[in-house]
Amino acid sequence: MQRYFIHLSYDGANYHGWQIQPNGNTVEETIERALTTLLRQPIDITGAGRTDTGVNASMMVAHFDADEHTVADCKQLAYRLNRMLPRDIAIHGISPVGSDMHARFSAISRTYHYYIHTTKNPFLGRYSWEVHYPLDFQLMNEAAQMLVGERDFKCFCKAGADVKTTICNVTDAHFERIDGNFAEDRGDRHLFVITANRFLRNMVRAVVGTLVDVGRGRITLDDFQRILETGSRSDAGESVPGYALFLSDIKY
Structure with missing residues (x-):
C-alpha cells in the first residue's frame, strides 16, 4: 500500500463540516465516495483538521492509502477527481508520501x-x-x-x-x-x-x-x-x- 497526500480547498456552505456524519453531507464523505469510484477499491481519507458546518478551507490536506498500481498517474487522478467532484471542492494536487506521514498528526x-x-x-x-x-x-x-x-x-x-x-x-x-x-x-x-x-x-x-x-x-x-x-x-x-x-x- 502507498500513502498519498491530497491538497485541496472547498467552500463549506453546502456541507455539515469536514468529518463524516450519519445525517449530513460532508466534504470527507464526498471525496471518499469519488475516490472509491475512481480507484475501484474502498478508500478512507484522513484530513488535517475537522472544520465545522459552513466553515471553508482555502487549504486543506488529507491522506489516503491505496494499492500503488491503481494510482499510476497522480496528475491524471487529480484531474479525474476534479471532474467528478462538485464545483465547491477543488483538488490542487495528489502526491505520494512516506508511510510515516499523517495528514493530521504530522502537521506542526x-x-x-x-x-x-x-x-x-x-x-x-x-x-x-x-x-x-x-x-x-x-x-x-x-x-x-x-x-x-x-x-x-x-x-x-x-x-x-x-x-x-x-x-x-x-x-x-x-x-x-x-x-x-x-x-x-x-x-x-x-x-x-x-x-x-x-x-x-x-x-x-x-x-x-x-x-x-x-x-x-x-x-x-x-x-x-x-x-x-x-x-x-x-x-x-x-x-x-x-x-x-x-x-x-x-x-x-
Whole structure:
C-alpha cells in the first residue's frame, strides 16, 4: 500500500463540516465516495483538521492509502477527481508520501483566517461577517496578544467536545486591515489571523466573538485575561458565523 497526500480547498456552505456524519453531507464523505469510484477499491481519507458546518478551507490536506498500481498517474487522478467532484471542492494536487506521514498528526501548525467588514457591501456577505457597530481594532489586537503562548483554552472549547486535552500553543494572533481599490474590496474590511499547533472544536469562532466583545466595549482587557485564565465556555463571547472562517495554511 502507498500513502498519498491530497491538497485541496472547498467552500463549506453546502456541507455539515469536514468529518463524516450519519445525517449530513460532508466534504470527507464526498471525496471518499469519488475516490472509491475512481480507484475501484474502498478508500478512507484522513484530513488535517475537522472544520465545522459552513466553515471553508482555502487549504486543506488529507491522506489516503491505496494499492500503488491503481494510482499510476497522480496528475491524471487529480484531474479525474476534479471532474467528478462538485464545483465547491477543488483538488490542487495528489502526491505520494512516506508511510510515516499523517495528514493530521504530522502537521506542526495550522492557520485560520476570519473576515470582518463594518460597512454594508453586497459583494462580501458570503465570506465575510458584517458587523453593525464600531470596533476598536487596536484594543482587540492588544487582547489578541494575550492568546499567544501555550495555555489551556478550555474557555473557547465547545461544551461536550471529546478531546483529551484543551492545551494549545498559539504562535500568532492579530487583526489586520484589508485595503482594496475595487468596489468589491470596499467595506472597511479586517482579517483576523491565528496560528497554533492545534485547535479545539469551535475555538476560533469563540475567540473572535470574545475579541469583538472587547472591541465594542462589552468587556475590558482585564475581563478578557480573566476569561483566559479561569473562565469556562459560558464566560467567553458568542461564536461568530462560520461562513467567514477559512482554514488557510498547514505546515508539516
